[in-house]
Amino acid sequence: MNDLKRSDFEVNRLGKATLLSPIFKNYAEEAPDKEFIDDSRRIIYDPSIEAYKANMESGEEPISFLKAGARKEIYFDPSKTKAAIVTCGGLCPGINNVIRGLVNGLYYRYKVRNIWGIQYGYQGFIPEYGHEMIKLTPEVVKDIHLFGGTILGSSRGRQDISAMVDALERENINILFTIGGDGTLAGNHVINEEIKRRGLKIVTAGIPKTIDNDVNYMTKTFGFDTAFTTAAAVVRDAHNEATGAYNGVAIVKLMGRDSGFIAANAALAMPDVNFVLVPESKFDLHGEKGFLAALKSRVVDRHHALVVVAEGAGQHLFDEGSEVKDKSGNVKHKDIGVFLKDEIGKFFTGEGIEATVKYIDPSYIIRSEVAIPADSVFCNDLALNAVHGAMAGLTDFVVGRWHNQFTYLPIPVATASRKKIDVDGSLWWSVLETTGQPINMTNEDK
Numbered sequence: 001m002n003d004l005k006r007s008d009f010e011v012n013r014l015g016k017a018t019l020l021s022p023i024f025k026n027y028a029e030e031a032p033d034k035e036f037i038d039d040s041r042r043i044i045y046d047p048s049i050e051a052y053k054a055n056m057e058s059g060e061e062p063i064s065f066l067k068a069g070a071r072k073e074i075y076f077d078p079s080k081t082k083a084a085i086v087t088c089g090g091l092c093p094g095i096n097n098v099i100r101g102l103v104n105g106l107y108y109r110y111k112v113r114n115i116w117g118i119q120y121g122y123q124g125f126i127p128e129y130g131h132e133m134i135k136l137t138p139e140v141v142k143d144i145h146l147f148g149g150t151i152l153g154s155s156r157g158r159q160d161i162s163a164m165v166d167a168l169e170r171e172n173i174n175i176l177f178t179i180g181g182d183g184t185l186a187g188n189h190v191i192n193e194e195i196k197r198r199g200l201k202i203v204t205a206g207i208p209k210t211i212d213n214d215v216n217y218m219t220k221t222f223g224f225d226t227a228f229t230t231a232a233a234v235v236r237d238a239h240n241e242a243t244g245a246y247n248g249v250a251i252v253k254l255m256g257r258d259s260g261f262i263a264a265n266a267a268l269a270m271p272d273v274n275f276v277l278v279p280e281s282k283f284d285l286h287g288e289k290g291f292l293a294a295l296k297s298r299v300v301d302r303h304h305a306l307v308v309v310a311e312g313a314g315q316h317l318f319d320e321g322s323e324v325k326d327k328s329g330n331v332k333h334k335d336i337g338v339f340l341k342d343e344i345g346k347f348f349t350g351e352g353i354e355a356t357v358k359y360i361d362p363s364y365i366i367r368s369e370v371a372i373p374a375d376s377v378f379c380n381d382l383a384l385n386a387v388h389g390a391m392a393g394l395t396d397f398v399v400g401r402w403h404n405q406f407t408y409l410p411i412p413v414a415t416a417s418r419k420k421i422d423v424d425g426s427l428w429w430s431v432l433e434t435t436g437q438p439i440n441m442t443n444e445d446k
């Protein structure tokens with residue numbers, strides 16, 4: 001929990017919501033029992049009886065998240081509201097679905113007519129880049145969910161915060177939706193700080209985009225299900241390559257900068273995988289208990305092996321060199337896939353075993369896929385809830401899902417730390433049990 005307190009989960013609001021929502025007006029006669037959410041509704045962080053008892057004993061209020069959903073009263077007058085959408089960072093399946101959901105939610109549910117797309121991420125706010133804003137209507141976005149990527153374009157790299165807020169002021173934007181990962185959310189927060197400093201009536205809302213699924217306090221981010229579903233198909237094909245040769249070894253590298261969720265879930269979906277290597281579980285290459293010894297034993301026994309490796313795994317195996325960063329300041333990892341292919345090849349040659357090693361890297365194909373139906377539904381719900389929160393005047397918040405409920409979190413708590421696989425938890429134990437790989441592939445005793 002990173003020592004966060006109950007009060008850290010309080011979402012800021014720009015001002016009191018006093019206008020009757022058009023949604024309420026629409027439903028008042030036909031569906032008077034439709035549920036509207038107020039700010040007293042919260043979703044508990046830990047629903048276990050142990051946590052309940054501990055809270056009863058200590059008298060402390062448990063950690064909980066604001067429940068997302070349509071409010072009866074809103075802050076912004078739809079006829080005078082201008083909204084903007086920006087997409088930043090790496091691609092992820094479902095970005096276009098989120099854009100479509102935001103536009104349709106604003107347009108049809110709240111009757112907001114002034115909706116704009118900012119091109120190429122935070123760059124789009126800086127006049128020097130010359131990226132024009134695009135007017136977004138339901139007509140413009142009607143087919144975009146059929147394509148991967150983002151119709152708005154994206155970018156990495158820091159932009160001047162003051163210049164970005166100047167652009168929001170110049171364009172009279174009231175609501176900014178940022179679709180992006182931890183970096184984008186951090187950017188959203190500092191934009192918000194500058195908005196507050198200037199006393200502007202602008203809210204900022206985040207929709208969490210990262211196929212790595214590494215945002216804290218949310219079970220899942222959009223695009224993740226598509227990513228591991230697509231990865232599972234590649235893993236299946238890699239299995240054919242492995243079994244197609246005597247002593248065949250196939251290695252599939254999947255994205256996952258610091259968290260191995262895609263690798264773990266793809267392997268569970270395609271349980272032919274024999275080894276899953278993730279950043280959260282350190283392994284040695286050599287030595288009696290190292291990965292290569294375990295791989296040899298598998299190949300000698302069954303004459304084929306399938307390895308799935310997350311891009312951030314095994315970084316300690318590289319000689320320390322200068323750290324390479326991308327434009328946003330994210331560390332660019334050394335290529336563990338190519339490294340493993342070479343090391344495995346050399347190892348088997350040294351052992352006098354004739355092996356065929358095939359290496360597959362589908363990373364960018366997975367990332368630019370079209371969202372699968374489950375993700376499409378999820379993207380639309382996230383977008384609609386972002387619209388509800390922003391129209392109600394909530395600000396500096398990100399939409400999440402926890403225990404199957406949509407939530408609003410203050411951005412700083414969502415970006416305070418990265419979500420990682422718990423190697424003592426059920427996901428990793430399922431991986432160990434499914435693959436049969438040794439629990440410990442280091443030469444140290446655990």
Ligand SMILES: Nc1ncnc2c1ncn2[C@@H]1O[C@H](COP(=O)(O)OP(=O)(O)O)[C@@H](O)[C@H]1O
Pocket residue numbers: 088089090121122155156157158159180181182183184185186187188190209210327328330
């Ligand atoms: N602390 C920060 N303050 C301002 N902008 C940031 C911050 N961290 C990241 N950004 C910007 O957010 C954008 C997206 O970040 P990036 O890390 O590339 O992708 P993601 O949002 O997917 O994590 C980039 O333009 C980056 O420079």
Ligand SMILES: O=P(O)(O)OC[C@H]1O[C@](O)(COP(=O)(O)O)[C@@H](O)[C@@H]1O
Pocket residue numbers: 089090091181182183209210211212255256257311326330367
């Ligand atoms: O080639 P790029 O654009 O730097 O992207 C690579 C990174 O994108 C990711 O898929 C997602 O990262 P972000 O969430 O920061 O966009 C990482 O797994 C990967 O390291």
Ligand SMILES: [Mg+2]
Pocket residue numbers: 089181182183210
């Ligand atoms: Mg990121």
